[in-house]
Amino acid sequence: MTIQWFPGHMTRAKRQIEEKLKLIDVVFELLDARVPQASRNPMVDEIVGAKPRLILLNKADLADAQANAKWIDWFRSFGREALAIDANTGTGVKDISGRVRALLKEKIERQIAKGMKPRPARVLIVGIPNVGKSTLINKLAGRAAAATGDRPGVTKGQQWIRTGGDLELLDTPGILWPKFEDPEVGFKLAATGAIKEEVLQIDEVACYILRWLAAEYREALVERYNLADLPPELPDIAAAAGVLEEIGRRRGCLAGGGHVDYAKAAGVLLRDLRTGKLGRITLEAPVI
Numbered sequence: 067m068t069i070q071w072f073p074g075h076m077t078r079a080k081r082q083i084e085e086k087l088k089l090i091d092v093v094f095e096l097l098d099a100r101v102p103q104a105s106r107n108p109m110v111d112e113i114v115g116a117k118p119r120l121i122l123l124n125k126a127d128l129a130d131a132q133a134n135a136k137w138i139d140w141f142r143s144f145g146r147e148a149l150a151i152d153a154n155t156g157t158g159v160k161d162i163s164g165r166v167r168a169l170l171k172e173k174i175e176r177q178i179a180k181g182m183k184p185r186p187a188r189v190l191i192v193g194i195p196n197v198g199k200s201t202l203i204n205k206l207a208g209r210a211a212a213a214t215g216d217r218p219g220v221t222k223g224q225q226w227i228r229t230g231g232d233l234e235l236l237d238t239p240g241i242l243w244p245k246f247e248d249p250e251v252g253f254k255l256a257a258t259g260a261i262k263e264e265v266l267q268i269d270e271v272a273c274y275i276l277r278w279l280a281a282e283y284r285e286a287l288v289e290r291y292n293l294a295d296l297p298p299e300l301p302d303i304a305a306a307a308g309v310l311e312e313i314g315r316r317r318g319c320l321a322g323g324g325h326v327d328y329a330k331a332a333g334v335l336l337r338d339l340r341t342g343k344l345g346r347i348t349l350e351a352p353v354i
């Protein structure tokens with residue numbers, strides 16, 4: 067899904083999340099483990115405020131396991147609890163409720179001290195489009211329970227979903243917008259499929275990603291496309307375009323006159339990246 071974010075949308079989305087915050091105990095901030103920073107809304111702290119929050123690095127199955135661990139440490143260094151999960155298969159999902167209990171420990175203890183039986187923690191899942199909000203809701207619910215038509219501006223009755231455990235979810239997730247203004251963020255989001263590639267030049271996205279892959283995942287790149295002559299580094303876009311051309315030639319992505327069709331070659335690379343053919347890859351490192 068593509069969303070065109072205009073200031074009006076943002077204000078409405080922010081207001082809708084703020085309304086829902088009144089109903090809940092804890093926010094699950096869903097990020098894409100491959101791009102935890104780029105998939106993060108820059109205003110999330112302001113929107114969520116002091117409400118207890120658990121960061122979930124979703125699609126961890128596609129991301130580099132070592133990088134997942136580094137990102138989790140990075141978030142913890144800011145006092146934010148984070149967990150790597152795969153909402154599709156459910157890996158890591160069973161650890162969520164323990165983390166929620168830890169986050170809400172004082173509240174639960176207060177309830178017990180008053181002789182009350184702690185009720186299930188009420189949860190709102192927030193995140194940018196395509197990060198896996200509905201998949202996670204359905205996985206936690208054990209059935210197809212996420213509300214559809216969950217775009218900002220679509221107001222409808224919301225339902226609580228019992229997870230069978232000690233969580234209760236709002237069926238309508240909160241949709242945050244990514245920060246499109248930064249071109250690098252746009253490249254990363256297009257590469258992971260969070261925004262439609264047509265929004266950007268696909269060959270430009272591929273060249274950007276190639277420079278990262280050549281530096282961080284060189285072996286995978288060389289092996290997948292048989293690039294024995296890959297230079298030690300790709301200092302600029304022109305150098306990356308040379309490698310993209312080589313990939314296109316090897317994969318038979320040709321236009322008329324025997325020239326390489328760069329868009330086709332970019333499509334091959336980005337498809338391979340998204341489907342894990344290049345291995346588990348993370349596209350950004352935490353800045354420490």
Ligand code: G4P
Nearest residue numbers: 124125126127151152153154194195196197198199200201
């Ligand atoms: P949203 O509600 O946040 O918009 O996201 P949604 O759950 O619809 O998930 C978007 C896509 O991401 C889905 O793929 C879904 O299967 C995939 N996905 C969600 N969680 C995970 C995960 O942990 N690992 C992996 N590998 N994939 C995950 P899709 O239906 O094929 O959509 P698309 O990829 O064609 O956009």
